[in-house]
Amino acid sequence: MTTVLSSQPNALPRHPLVSVLVPSYQAGSYLSLLVESMLCQSYQRWELLILDDGSGDLDxxxxxxxxADSRIRTFRWSPNRGVSQAFRFLMEEARGDFWCYPGADDLLSPQFIEQRLVVLDRHPEVSLVFGKGRQIDSHGEEIWVDECQKTFDLLKPLEE
Structure with missing residues (x-):
């Protein structure tokens, strides 16, 4: 899972808007779970932008x-143009002070946005926050692929 909150190194705005950018291609069966995880965020000043990249995921x-939430904006195009063009489009549409880029098949913990904003608030010199993800199966049980665990072990010294 690649998720970041990023902005220019500055003092944190009082109540920053966080743009969550989600290009989606053939992930329709997962999108509702991602949206539900956004609706459960402890930090509520966010916008969710979803781009259906030609596969009908929004249908x-x-x-x-x-x-139905007013903080959610959806876009569609066809044919599929790929994740790079989709991300670029979503960045142009984003209104937030910070952005986050989860996969369309990801779930965000309820404190996902809040915890990252705390880091940015405490460390105004930081412009990128990356958090450790967990892999889960279709029942929500945590699983690990050995290569992913190795990657997170290599990143361990950067956690603080």
Whole structure:
């Protein structure tokens, strides 16, 4: 999972808006879970931008039920243009002071945004925050792929 909060190194705005940018391609069955994890965030000043990159993900029945929140904006295009162009488009649409880039099949813990903003507030010289993710199976049970664990072990010295 690649998720970051990033901005220019400055003092943290009083109540910053966080833009969550999600390009989606063939991930419709997961999107509703990501949206639900956004709706459960302890920090509520966010916007969620989802781009359906030509696969009809926004038409998935589970997704339609969770898109009513006014902080969620959706976009579509066809044919598929790829994640780089999708991300670029979403960056241009973002209104936030900071941005975050989870995968369309990711879940965010309820304190995900809040905890990263705390780091940015305590360390105004920091412009990028990266957190350790967990891999889970379809039942929500934590699993690890050996190579992922090795990567996180290498990043351990950077946690502070």
């Amino acid at each position: 998935h029945p589970d997704v339609q039920e969770v898109l």
